[in-house]
Amino acid sequence: MSWRDKEKGATNVVAARLTLRVDLGEDRAIGPGKIRLLEAIRDAGSITKAGIALGMSYRRAWLLVDDMNNCFREPVVAAQAGGSHGGGTALTPFGARLIDQYRAIEADAYSATASRLRELEAACKGMREAVAATKSHAALRRRTIAR
DSSP states (O other): OOHHHTTTTTTOOOOOOOOOOEOOOOOOOHHHHHHHHHHHHHOOOOOOHHHHTTTOOHHHHHHHHHHHHHHEEEEEEEEEEEEEEEEEEEEHHHHHHHHHHHHHHHHHHHHHHHHHHHHHHHHOOOOOHHHHHHHHHHHHHHHHHHH
């Protein structure tokens, strides 16, 4: 459904989304952001290009990659020797397996929770209802303050 359909009064559906983070000790975790970064590195062949594609600085992307490389026994990415156009970055076989494992865990978790997510979606107010409730609450506050 497009935003125009929503503006015209079509039934608004709230989509519940499951976000998964795997904690690997007290201060280490793998979640959707790091996995998206690995996928972008795989696709772009460069930390710089991956960071740009995801709207993050090279430093932020590099720090996330460094954290992942230090988290596991095997690195997730490795530098490639440069040629006439410079080097790049490629996923290691372990990095590719990490993406596959995370996406499989994510799919299993979604399958296990799909019916409960639908229940939560059904219990949520639609966009129009939420806006109306917010406006009526604001109007009530203005009347109360004016008295």
